[in-house]
Amino acid sequence: MKKAACWILAAVQLLVVTGCWLWFHTHHAMGNLLTGDAAGKLLAWGRLAGLLAVLAILFQLMLVGRVRWVERCYGMDRLTRLHHVSGFALILLLILHPVLVTFGHAIQADLSYWEQMADFCKTWRGLLTAVIGLSLMIGASVFSVLVLLKRVRYELWYATHLVLYVAFGLTFLHQVVSGSDLTDHPAFKFYWIALYAFVFVNLAVYRFAWPLLAFARHRFVVTQVVPETGDVTSVYIGGKHLEKFHVESGQFMIVRFLADGFRWEAHPFSLSCLPDEKHLRLSIKRLGDFTRRIPELKPGTPVLIDGPHGVFTSRTCSSDKVLLIAGGIGVTPIRSLAEELVGVGHDVIMIYGNRNSETIVFKNELDELAARTGSKFRLVYVMSDDPAWPGEKGRVDRERIARLVPDLADRDIYLCGPPVMMKGVRTALAGLGVPARRIHAERFAL
Numbered sequence: 001m002k003k004a005a006c007w008i009l010a011a012v013q014l015l016v017v018t019g020c021w022l023w024f025h026t027h028h029a030m031g032n033l034l035t036g037d038a039a040g041k042l043l044a045w046g047r048l049a050g051l052l053a054v055l056a057i058l059f060q061l062m063l064v065g066r067v068r069w070v071e072r073c074y075g076m077d078r079l080t081r082l083h084h085v086s087g088f089a090l091i092l093l094l095i096l097h098p099v100l101v102t103f104g105h106a107i108q109a110d111l112s113y114w115e116q117m118a119d120f121c122k123t124w125r126g127l128l129t130a131v132i133g134l135s136l137m138i139g140a141s142v143f144s145v146l147v148l149l150k151r152v153r154y155e156l157w158y159a160t161h162l163v164l165y166v167a168f169g170l171t172f173l174h175q176v177v178s179g180s181d182l183t184d185h186p187a188f189k190f191y192w193i194a195l196y197a198f199v200f201v202n203l204a205v206y207r208f209a210w211p212l213l214a215f216a217r218h219r220f221v222v223t224q225v226v227p228e229t230g231d232v233t234s235v236y237i238g239g240k241h242l243e244k245f246h247v248e249s250g251q252f253m254i255v256r257f258l259a260d261g262f263r264w265e266a267h268p269f270s271l272s273c274l275p276d277e278k279h280l281r282l283s284i285k286r287l288g289d290f291t292r293r294i295p296e297l298k299p300g301t302p303v304l305i306d307g308p309h310g311v312f313t314s315r316t317c318s319s320d321k322v323l324l325i326a327g328g329i330g331v332t333p334i335r336s337l338a339e340e341l342v343g344v345g346h347d348v349i350m351i352y353g354n355r356n357s358e359t360i361v362f363k364n365e366l367d368e369l370a371a372r373t374g375s376k377f378r379l380v381y382v383m384s385d386d387p388a389w390p391g392e393k394g395r396v397d398r399e400r401i402a403r404l405v406p407d408l409a410d411r412d413i414y415l416c417g418p419p420v421m422m423k424g425v426r427t428a429l430a431g432l433g434v435p436a437r438r439i440h441a442e443r444f445a446l
């Protein structure tokens with residue numbers, strides 16, 4: 001229901017904008033869209049590309065602005081994927097707008113394309129800033145493709161994305177000063193500005209104000225830094241009134257440790273055990289330059305928390321029988337879900353894949369949970385590269401899942417692990433006839 005409401009809201013904006021554009025350009029004194037000359041048509045279509053480009057940008061901001069009511073419907077990883085995919089359509093619109101409009105004016109003024117462009121920049125108010133803004137946007141989009149191809153560092157890409165806010169400001173000036181669809185129609189201009197205000201208020205509230213308010217209320221602080229197995233460290237976070245900080249097992253938070261060497265980066269980490277009134281626990285694997293420094297964190301370090309986020313929770317479960325599948329550090333949300341689901345009486349099987357027995361995180365805790373809860377929690381470790389392991393050896397594949405989980409058809413499945421493993425398990429589950437709606441997955445990538 002809420003999902004449908006989100007889509008209807010977006011579709012209504014699309015209809016309003018295209019509807020107004022159609023009205024303006026079929027009732028335009030200079031260039032009728034239906035009967036006018038080529039220049040008039042180029043101008044009309046170019047303006048539509050511009051309007052839709054801005055609409056797409058605002059849509060993009062709502063997708064990744066951590067807007068809680070949107071995120072609760074879809075989950076952040078799905079929104080991020082949609083953001084990546086729709087970004088490509090946006091680039092096309094961003095390029096089409098100036099090309100079509102410049103050609104249209106060039107024909108009307110009997111100039112070449114470049115002469116027209118130079119004239120724009122010299123004589124049109126707000127045009128130069130729009131050109132700069134547009135160049136910044138296209139540059140940032142190219143960078144995004146490079147980061148998807150893993151050619152540039154995440155942090156560098158993130159910094160360039162911040163430049164986009166400046167770019168939006170520059171193009172906004174162009175729209176309200178020289179965009180004739182807006183300047184000629186005050187009611188449409190009002191709607192347009194209201195649309196911007198709606199998006200930026202949502203961003204201001206959810207992206208910036210919310211974490212600051214949560215910090216003011218709870219005063220999150222690192223209380224303990226505990227080494228786990230191998231290259232994993234658990235960070236315990238305490239604070240005031242934690243019972244009023246509503247976080248569910250399986251969710252993640254984007255944390256910023258306010259200490260030298262940490263404060264300029266915020267990273268997402270899942271809750272690795274059920275939250276209680278005293279602490280939240282994150283368990284972090286050493287992977288890159290940020291996570292490598294986690295063991296150096298000192299108790300007493302204040303923490304800014306953005307979240308909780310995510311829909312990888314028991315709310316999406318439609319059965320009282322569950323299969324949890326974890327791989328490597330993907331065990332963090334699975335570990336907290338296991339504790340919750342077993343606690344409320346679900347029948348849980350957990351398959352936990354690792355390279356070897358030395359890399360199993362939380363082994364004692366999981367064994368203890370299995371011993372305590374008896375037949376309600378069946379725990380199977382699978383080692384992919386440990387000849388001495390007495391139990392299951394190999395990958396979590398179709399044959400193994402079918403053998404270990406004979407009542408698979410009755411279970412909801414929660415999956416979190418390295419991308420290759422998740423892909424393999426999804427294929428195996430599809431091959432075993434599990435419908436996609438029963439598979440709940442968390443990707444450790446945004």
Ligand SMILES: Cc1cc2nc3c(=O)[nH]c(=O)nc-3n(C[C@H](O)[C@H](O)[C@H](O)COP(=O)(O)OP(=O)(O)OC[C@H]3O[C@@H](n4cnc5c(N)ncnc54)[C@H](O)[C@@H]3O)c2cc1C
Pocket residue numbers: 154155252265266267268269270271283284285286287288289290291292329332333442443444445446
């Ligand atoms: C929803 C979610 C939950 C996660 N939960 C855990 C967890 O419980 N335990 C754990 O150890 N890891 C978890 N991760 C992964 C963790 O966020 C990355 O390992 C960490 O951010 C890497 O940072 P780095 O600078 O050390 O490594 P880098 O080598 O700089 O980055 C490695 C990769 O991590 C991703 N990444 C880096 N920085 C960020 C960032 N600021 N935001 C988003 N992605 C980033 C990028 O894909 C990058 O390619 C989770 C990730 C997500 C998306």
